[in-house]
Amino acid sequence: xxxxxKAKKATDKxxxxxxxxxxKPRRYDWSTGKYVGHFYAEAKENKRIMGGRCPKCxxxxxxxxxxxxxxxxxxxxxxxxxxxxxxxxxxxxxxxPLWDPHYGEKWANPYxxxxxxxxxxxxxxxxxxxxxxxxxxxxxxxxxxWKEDYDERGQGPGDILYWRTIEE
Amino acid sequence: xxxxxxxxxxxxxxxxxxxxxIPNRYSAGAVGSRFLIELRDRKRIMGTRCSxxxxxxxxxxxxxxxxxxxxxxxxxxxxxxxxxTYSVCHEDNGVQPVEAPVVYGIVQLDGADTGFVHMxxxxxxxxxxxxxxxxxxxREDRMASILDIKYFKPL
Amino acid sequence: xxxxxxIVGIGQTYHAARRPDVNQAEMVAEAVRxxxxxxxxxxxxxxxxxxxxxxxxxxxxxxxHGMASEVGALGKPGFKVNTGGTTGGSVVAEGxxxxxxxxxxxxxxxxxxxxxxxxxxxxxxxxxxxLWGKGATTGAIGEFAKQALSYMETSGATEExxxxxxxxxxxxxxxxPHAHLRLGLQSIDEVLKSGYLVWPLRIxxxxxxxxxxxxxxxxxxxxxxxxxxxxxxxxxxxxxxxEPFRAxxxxxxxxxxxxxxxxxxxxxxxxxxxxxxxxxxxxxxVYEPSNWEEMNLYEHFHFCEKGDGWKxxxxxxxxxxxxxxxxxxxxxLATNPIGATPVIRVAEAALQIRGDAGEHQATKDIxxxxxxxxxxxxxxxxxxxxxxx
Numbered sequence: 001x002x003x004x005x006k007a008k009k010a011t012d013k014x015x016x017x018x019x020x021x022x023x024k025p026r027r028y029d030w031s032t033g034k035y036v037g038h039f040y041a042e043a044k045e046n047k048r049i050m051g052g053r054c055p056k057c058x059x060x061x062x063x064x065x066x067x068x069x070x071x072x073x074x075x076x077x078x079x080x081x082x083x084x085x086x087x088x089x090x091x092x093x094x095x096x097p098l099w100d101p102h103y104g105e106k107w108a109n110p111y112x113x114x115x116x117x118x119x120x121x122x123x124x125x126x127x128x129x130x131x132x133x134x135x136x137x138x139x140x141x142x143x144x145x146w147k148e149d150y151d152e153r154g155q156g157p158g159d160i161l162y163w164r165t166i167e168e
Numbered sequence: 169x170x171x172x173x174x175x176x177x178x179x180x181x182x183x184x185x186x187x188x189x190i191p192n193r194y195s196a197g198a199v200g201s202r203f204l205i206e207l208r209d210r211k212r213i214m215g216t217r218c219s220x221x222x223x224x225x226x227x228x229x230x231x232x233x234x235x236x237x238x239x240x241x242x243x244x245x246x247x248x249x250x251x252x253t254y255s256v257c258h259e260d261n262g263v264q265p266v267e268a269p270v271v272y273g274i275v276q277l278d279g280a281d282t283g284f285v286h287m288x289x290x291x292x293x294x295x296x297x298x299x300x301x302x303x304x305x306x307r308e309d310r311m312a313s314i315l316d317i318k319y320f321k322p323l
Numbered sequence: 324x325x326x327x328x329x330i331v332g333i334g335q336t337y338h339a340a341r342r343p344d345v346n347q348a349e350m351v352a353e354a355v356r357x358x359x360x361x362x363x364x365x366x367x368x369x370x371x372x373x374x375x376x377x378x379x380x381x382x383x384x385x386x387x388h389g390m391a392s393e394v395g396a397l398g399k400p401g402f403k404v405n406t407g408g409t410t411g412g413s414v415v416a417e418g419x420x421x422x423x424x425x426x427x428x429x430x431x432x433x434x435x436x437x438x439x440x441x442x443x444x445x446x447x448x449x450x451x452x453x454l455w456g457k458g459a460t461t462g463a464i465g466e467f468a469k470q471a472l473s474y475m476e477t478s479g480a481t482e483e484x485x486x487x488x489x490x491x492x493x494x495x496x497x498x499x500p501h502a503h504l505r506l507g508l509q510s511i512d513e514v515l516k517s518g519y520l521v522w523p524l525r526i527x528x529x530x531x532x533x534x535x536x537x538x539x540x541x542x543x544x545x546x547x548x549x550x551x552x553x554x555x556x557x558x559x560x561x562x563x564x565x566e567p568f569r570a571x572x573x574x575x576x577x578x579x580x581x582x583x584x585x586x587x588x589x590x591x592x593x594x595x596x597x598x599x600x601x602x603x604x605x606x607x608x609v610y611e612p613s614n615w616e617e618m619n620l621y622e623h624f625h626f627c628e629k630g631d632g633w634k635x636x637x638x639x640x641x642x643x644x645x646x647x648x649x650x651x652x653x654x655x656l657a658t659n660p661i662g663a664t665p666v667i668r669v670a671e672a673a674l675q676i677r678g679d680a681g682e683h684q685a686t687k688d689i690x691x692x693x694x695x696x697x698x699x700x701x702x703x704x705x706x707x708x709x710x711x712x
Binding site: 230 | 342343344345346347348349352365366379381382383391392393395397437439440441442445446449453454
């Protein structure tokens, strides 16, 4: 039996709205491929930062790529070790906690994230160790600080904890 | 959840076992909310009727796909219906509401012109048949969710 | 020669922070109805529907599948586009290509986002490659904070100039009934008192997260003239992409400079014989994620010389009553449902050309307008609109 039901009259109260909460993480297995994989290998085994050099234009690309973004040729296997010091080219400073979807938790704040110009002219993006915003300056010299425990490494760029300010 | 990077044997290739975890909170909207509240408070399954096409949509929705009319005519449909088709899932995949085997069915309730997807229970897999008559079984503790209907059981 | 494309219908929702009274599909239906009413068309006369949405924000994958009825797309051709921040710009480009090609006569463009369903910054961080993003992702806001810092250093603009831009956006938004943030800001001090979000961006410096949808109905020249007496001509569209992390291909890899804008402008302006931008174009609706970025974009789109963006603000040139009004709608600083935002830019530019913008209509007569979109690693989409062909 089907009954017709008259629509409810609007009341003074706010109508109840239902919200559906979905809180499940979705699991993925991402492959790095050969080139980014080599970066991961050198970072874990030897604590070195490696960039790939294009056979044609000789430009160094970080992260490593299979095709040169500039001249579109295949990159080959020419690797160059990056210096582990550089200067802060540009930075920003977070004062509110960021939810990181890759870890499913909030990052502790405050922290600084910077674009670092390595001593050989290649750019690298990462966090800085310094959490006091007044001590941050464009141009300050920084150095990579690695995770010392071998077993903890193997996360690629995550093997570098942060970049520490070095006094000149 | 732990994330980890694993090296493949013999190759310079690494697999990053990761996740994407962003909590979400979806609005059911006014129409959806009313449908769910009726399930919770009065164990009634409601649909909306399009007068132009003379069709009752269950679960209730706000717009008719064919004539684009705004649907404001609420109709209660029966908690009994007919199974249009069914499927049995034997694998657990982490997002199902119950453990495998999960029996899904598309049920057309008496008074509705659309089928809707739900689970079937209190039924042996051999008994499942297209055309079988079923009845909704509601949970005791209802939360304005589609799962306030526990499953449909055979009549 | 491509066929000519006219905008014959414009509709948008009243954008808001939260819309618990509708689900995503119903919210889109509001904008679709508004556009159909504007064009005086029925849903049956829409030949194809193209939707745009960044799914990760709401985590509703394939949202177009669940809203075929609400969008009036049952049984019709069309598909969904997602290109990050430029999603709405890309769907406008898509509709333009479809109608200009002659294969479709009427295309409905739908941009939408219901950001109260998820965490937007987390979703943007999720878009960063998981293999390389660790330690470096700060969501979109981190990137714009870095750009703000470099603009401050290189151009001589001060926080007061940025605050002036924010005041302009709010003044204009208060006259736009569809805008989300209509704060009634009165003074520069009010802006400067708001706290830092991601230094040097303050809470008021950055765009909000809104729920909303915007719909355009495009038609071929013949059909457009049948449908309405006031079609707005979508004359040209330009799309330029680049890569994150390795953006050096266009010059500066850090994103300190935004090069896709230069490339896009050069091509679009050349094709349309635009030599003196502030003379040949009457109004701009730019996609500015932050007030600092707006000044930067004035320079990159050649509204002024390099380094002079803040001078346009100081002289009031970009006000609603000014010589070259920018963002009379309040811009992205007032309203930002990401999938819809670039469509709103085109819609608002079209309203200005039609003279239908009501209280937020620019003082001078608008015959030519440009709408921009920005997203991801500085992708750019430009749209050029004209009153007459």
